[in-house]
Amino acid sequence: MEKRNFFAVLFFAVVAVFLVYMALMMHSFGNPGDAEMDQYIIDNTQAETGANNGVTAVVFDYRGFDTLGEATVLFTAVAGVVLAFRRLKK
Amino acid sequence: MITFNIPFIAVVGLILVGLITVVFKRNLIKIVIGITLIESGVNLFLITLGYRQGSIAPIYSSSPGGIMSLPVPQALTLTSIVIGVAVLALMVSFIIHIYKLYGTLDASKIRGDEE
Amino acid sequence: MSGMSKIVKTISSIAFPFVTIYGLYIIAHGHLTPGGGFQGGAIVASGCAMILVAYGSVWAMKKVKEKHLSVIESTGAIVFIGTALLGLTFGAVFFKNFLYDGGMIFGEIPVIGSTIANINTGGVIPIMNFAVGLKVIAGLFAIVLVMTYATSKKGGE
Numbered sequence: 001m002e003k004r005n006f007f008a009v010l011f012f013a014v015v016a017v018f019l020v021y022m023a024l025m026m027h028s029f030g031n032p033g034d035a036e037m038d039q040y041i042i043d044n045t046q047a048e049t050g051a052n053n054g055v056t057a058v059v060f061d062y063r064g065f066d067t068l069g070e071a072t073v074l075f076t077a078v079a080g081v082v083l084a085f086r087r088l089k090k
Numbered sequence: 091m092i093t094f095n096i097p098f099i100a101v102v103g104l105i106l107v108g109l110i111t112v113v114f115k116r117n118l119i120k121i122v123i124g125i126t127l128i129e130s131g132v133n134l135f136l137i138t139l140g141y142r143q144g145s146i147a148p149i150y151s152s153s154p155g156g157i158m159s160l161p162v163p164q165a166l167t168l169t170s171i172v173i174g175v176a177v178l179a180l181m182v183s184f185i186i187h188i189y190k191l192y193g194t195l196d197a198s199k200i201r202g203d204e205e
Numbered sequence: 206m207s208g209m210s211k212i213v214k215t216i217s218s219i220a221f222p223f224v225t226i227y228g229l230y231i232i233a234h235g236h237l238t239p240g241g242g243f244q245g246g247a248i249v250a251s252g253c254a255m256i257l258v259a260y261g262s263v264w265a266m267k268k269v270k271e272k273h274l275s276v277i278e279s280t281g282a283i284v285f286i287g288t289a290l291l292g293l294t295f296g297a298v299f300f301k302n303f304l305y306d307g308g309m310i311f312g313e314i315p316v317i318g319s320t321i322a323n324i325n326t327g328g329v330i331p332i333m334n335f336a337v338g339l340k341v342i343a344g345l346f347a348i349v350l351v352m353t354y355a356t357s358k359k360g361g362e
Contacts, residue, residue: 029095030143038160051236054148064300077176085355
């Protein structure tokens with residue numbers, strides 16, 4: 001037990017130092033730098049898709065394939081939960 | 091250079107609290123709560139990456155003029171939230187089965203550690 | 206689990222249609238205001254969960270079997286994939302927006318700039334919103350119903 005406790009503290013210390021160093025070295029909040037793809041999407045959403053909502057146009061039109069993958073994950077989770085509580089008929 | 095931004099420090103705080111709960115606690119339900127905290131921290135990090143200074147939401151109907159924030163990180167966060175819900179549902183259903191089989195919710199007793 | 210008292214049953218029966226209409230409004234206007242399929246589906250599913258808590262899971266399992274929820278969820282998935290494949294046959298690209306500027310339903314072009322919104326725009330996007338909304342409603346309600354029925358006295362052994 002003492003050995004496992006020591007390794008747990010060591011692992012947590014390493015990850016904590018890494019995360020805090022990352023938080024202090026990030027770019028300043030509010031300047032994401034060069035964003036060419038997003039600027040193109042903001043300029044051409046109304047002309048190309050005909051929707052007034054930028055986020056919905058990205059989710060269903062520019063990146064519809066990711067939404068297909070997410071619908072599959074939701075279906076798999078529901079199938080797994082219903083399968084886990086099945087009653088076998090006697 | 092060292093910048094002092096509050097949103098990124100809040101993200102790291104959330105992830106560290108979740109990590110403490112996953113590594114050092116023994117009750118199974120507390121471990122699941124820690125996993126949910128880590129996922130919330132990561133979703134917050136995705137959203138704060140796409141903010142422009144003084145911008146409005148990317149909606150075009152009757153919007154006041156101005157620059158708009160980036161819409162792609164918000165779309166990816168939507169997917170991540172739904173996947174978090176799906177994983178949480180599966181974990182809780184397995185905890186119910188473990189409790190019926192072993193009679194206890196202590197992770198070290200289920201694993202069979204000696205005292 | 207058993208239901209709650211008569212006051213809780215009455216009040217939740219009164220509040221349930223309003224919550225459903227609000228959720229369907231957010232699904233339907235997904236391409237004009239913030240919202241969409243996933244958000245509106247979560248709202249309607251939480252309204253259904255309120256009914257489940259008020260009336261008890263044994264009563265709810267007698268009314269709604271898992272087969273009906275499975276049919277609703279599969280319908281949503283088939284409409285979603287069918288619309289994407291129709292984009293393949295009409296426009297030669299998977300997920301193409303083939304109803305945009307087409308003259309059929311949802312085919313108008315919106316005015317560029319910030320004006321009042323028109324629901325007749327959007328192309329393929331409102332159809333996909335409804336499909337994903339159905340899928341999320343049926344999926345989340347099935348998870349909650351199966352879990353509470355299996356841990357009650359009558360359902361689980």
